[in-house]
Amino acid sequence: MGRGKCFGQGGWHGKFHGRGYRMTAGREAVINVLSSTKEHLSADEIFIRARKLNPDIGLTTVYRTLERLSIMGEIHRLDPGDKRARFELAESEKGHHHHLVCTKCNRIIDYDDFIDDEVKLLSETEKKLSKKYDFKINNHLIQFYGECKECAE
Amino acid sequence: MGRGKCFGQGGWHGKFHGRGYRMTAGREAVINVLSSTKEHLSADEIFIRARKLNPDIGLTTVYRTLERLSIMGEIHRLDPGDKRARFELAESEKGHHHHLVCTKCNRIIDYDDFIDDEVKLLSETEKKLSKKYDFKINNHLIQFYGECKECAE
DNA sequence: ATATGTGCAAAACATTTGCAGTGGT
DNA sequence: ACCACTGCAAATGTTTTGCACATAT
Numbered sequence: 001m002g003r004g005k006c007f008g009q010g011g012w013h014g015k016f017h018g019r020g021y022r023m024t025a026g027r028e029a030v031i032n033v034l035s036s037t038k039e040h041l042s043a044d045e046i047f048i049r050a051r052k053l054n055p056d057i058g059l060t061t062v063y064r065t066l067e068r069l070s071i072m073g074e075i076h077r078l079d080p081g082d083k084r085a086r087f088e089l090a091e092s093e094k095g096h097h098h099h100l101v102c103t104k105c106n107r108i109i110d111y112d113d114f115i116d117d118e119v120k121l122l123s124e125t126e127k128k129l130s131k132k133y134d135f136k137i138n139n140h141l142i143q144f145y146g147e148c149k150e151c152a153e
Numbered sequence: 154m155g156r157g158k159c160f161g162q163g164g165w166h167g168k169f170h171g172r173g174y175r176m177t178a179g180r181e182a183v184i185n186v187l188s189s190t191k192e193h194l195s196a197d198e199i200f201i202r203a204r205k206l207n208p209d210i211g212l213t214t215v216y217r218t219l220e221r222l223s224i225m226g227e228i229h230r231l232d233p234g235d236k237r238a239r240f241e242l243a244e245s246e247k248g249h250h251h252h253l254v255c256t257k258c259n260r261i262i263d264y265d266d267f268i269d270d271e272v273k274l275l276s277e278t279e280k281k282l283s284k285k286y287d288f289k290i291n292n293h294l295i296q297f298y299g300e301c302k303e304c305a306e
Numbered sequence: 307a308t309a310t311g312t313g314c315a316a317a318a319c320a321t322t323t324g325c326a327g328t329g330g331t
Numbered sequence: 332a333c334c335a336c337t338g339c340a341a342a343t344g345t346t347t348t349g350c351a352c353a354t355a356t
Contacts, residue, residue: 022310022355043346058313063346079232083321084345100288109286114278121274125267126297133262134302135253141296144279149287175330175335196320211338216321236346237320 021068026061029054030069038094040078040086040108076139082106098142104151118142174221179214182207183222191247193231193239193261229292235259251295257304271295 012031013023029050033041041049047062066087069075078086080101086108088094096119100109126137165184166176182203186194194202200215219240222228231239233254239261241247249272253262279290 024311061312077234100282100286111282113285114281117274118278121270125271128267129253129264129297132266133253135299136305137297137299139298143294144282144290145292146288146290152289177336214337
């Protein structure tokens with residue numbers, strides 16, 4: 001998106017501005033938190049870390065920023081078994097991967113092994129399903145559930 | 154509850170009894186609700202329907218029954234974007250399928266087309282992942298997100 | 307200038323829990 | 332008779348909302 005020299009790192013300013021939204025200190029803090037970790041953080045955990053970067057930020061802003069980013073397709077929202085949503089930067093930022101979810105401790109492990117075959121099959125399936133169900137597919141979620149090695153009994 | 158001489162339909166009585174749990178009127182109502190629909194109902198929706206079968210049932214019992222059934226592996230818990238969990242009988246009861254989730258209206262469409270290729274690839278992947286991450290995989294969730302035809306703009 | 311973004315406190319919401327009583331085995 | 336199960340009401344924890352003010356463009 002060649003739009004000159006003066007927009008912030010990662011083009012975030014442009015991503016917001018281009019859609020009629022504004023880049024603010026609060027949003028920057030949330031994005032920096034998400035950019036600097038591989039963990040899958042909840043809104044509250046993001047809030048705690050973001051406050052270190054910008055002590056003025058409120059939890060409400062974190063929620064609203066996450067919603068905005070989610071609508072923009074820049075983050076993915078994960079809903080594991082426990083009832084707090086978790087968030088990660090979308091694939092365009094971090095590389096495509098799928099998840100192993102531990103049903104005991106709720107840990108989420110990313111994997112990107114064997115992804116190529118999966119993605120190939122999935123995109124064929126997407127095509128067929130789109131046609132058959134007249135459904136516009138934007139995204140997919142692949143998760144395996146089980147017990148991680150720490151939780152194995 | 155007249156269950157005749159042996160164990161009730163579907164062997165539910167036996168499934169509970171065999172694990173040291175009891176079959177009760179409340180549980181029967183919840184199971185009958187789940188058995189008689191293809192929809193993905195929330196706890197509250199199950200409660201409303203179960204109350205028609207058994208007016209004495211309480212919402213708490215619905216939640217506790219769903220948790221029990223989930224632990225027993227008899228139902229799957231789905232966590233779509235909105236924040237209420239939804240439930241469906243496990244594959245052993247209903248046939249294996251995957252999901253299309255509409256991000257506008259939260260409708261969930263089951264599909265079982267093209268499932269064979271998917272399942273084949275998935276079970277190979279499961280094997281490799283289990284070994285590599287020392288993770289005991291019990292289940293998987295495949296969902297495509299997008300817009301259903303009613304919501305297409 | 308102006309509409310978008312914000313923090314705060316209160317509300318909304320699904321889900322869980324404590325407890326005393328009920329009921330399956 | 333025993334202990335799992337129950338409903339109720341209250342508690343919990345997350346996410347949302349109303350509002351007056353602040354701020355990016």
